[in-house]
Amino acid sequence: MQVIASAPAKAILFGEHAVVYGKPAIAMALNKRAYVKVSENVDNKIYVDIRDLDITGYLDFKNNSIKSDSPKKGILKYILSSIKKVHDGSGLNICIDVNIPIGGGLGSSAAVTVATIAAVSAYNKIELDESEIAKYAHEVELEVQKSASPLDTTVSTYGGLIYLETDAEDIIQLEIDHDIPVVIGYTYTRGDTGKLVAGVRIRRDIYPEIINPIIDLIGSVVEEAKEAILNDDKKRIGELMNINHGLLDTLGVNTKELSNMVYTARNTGAFGSKITGAGGGGSIIAYCPEGIEKIIVSLKEIENALKADISKEGVKIKVYN
Ligand code: MEV
DSSP states (O other): OOEEEEEEEEEEEEOGGGGGTTTEEEEEEEEEEEEEEEOOOTTOOEEEEGGGGGGGEEEEETTEEEEEOOTTTTTTHHHHHHHHHHOOSEEEEEEEEEESSSTTTSHHHHHHHHHHHHHHHHTTOOOOOOHHHHHHHHHHHHHHOOOOOOOHHHHHHHHEEEETTTTTTTTTOOOOOSSSOOOEEESSOOHHHHHHHHHHHHHHOHHHHHHHHHHHHHHHHHHHHHHHHTOOOOOHHHHHHHHHHHHHHHTTOOOOOOOOHHHHHHHTTTSEEEEEEOSSSSEEEEEESSSSHHHHHHHHHHHHEEEBOOOOOOOOOEEEE
């Protein structure tokens, strides 16, 4: 028996950082997916091969440890923690294609986590609904990263466009029937989400009367952006992205490289562009209803870029007997 599960990457369209203070955020699932294939290993070992990242290793279930010579083996922690939720420790071959730039704020670890939980649970004939997969995946991110909002794992599980408030009971999936064509510009400089979130908190403690209104303003941008997206008001979506970027800059999470990409995208035809995710490195998102190829070429001249659109599909599982 073999199971293949996949789950999408994500990009935050509006509201990062302010979401930490209970403001809403809007994120989209991208049509870039991580794939996880699970089959039996008769050696009774749990072997992982992440083909596109050139990472291999064995997971020691009993001792909760990882044996791997790969310098980038950190991602194996997510896989070990994921399978522990839904597996008894018997032999498995796990073959993964991530297909998403890692460390770029695009939710690669969440996509791998969601797809691993889905594949291994289906392999073990454990029926999980989407809310259970999302819950386990968020627990895994918390175990490995210590702090994480449920945004990445929620978007990866459900797909589509998600409006989320950290202290809300329910997530809201925004129903749209138009595309959201974007270009993601990314650096290989990883922003440390924990440190960036802590940095904003420190500035907020020092300048509460300045930073609190900025956080409130980001919340207002998100509310306006929700309406603009639902109405497919392209000009407004772009303008609100630019405003959101300016507000993120005032929170201190921008970098020269990100700024360079943001303005390059705007100057070559993007309707709007901003940091996506925690900042401090990582990625930008440019909204490109027109002239997408030109924008990609201009971003590739300075950093890396990929074209993406919204993926309506969240986690998917296929079982081969
Ligand atoms: C990081 O992708 C988004 C932040 O808002 C942090 C979080 O929501 O956990 C910066």
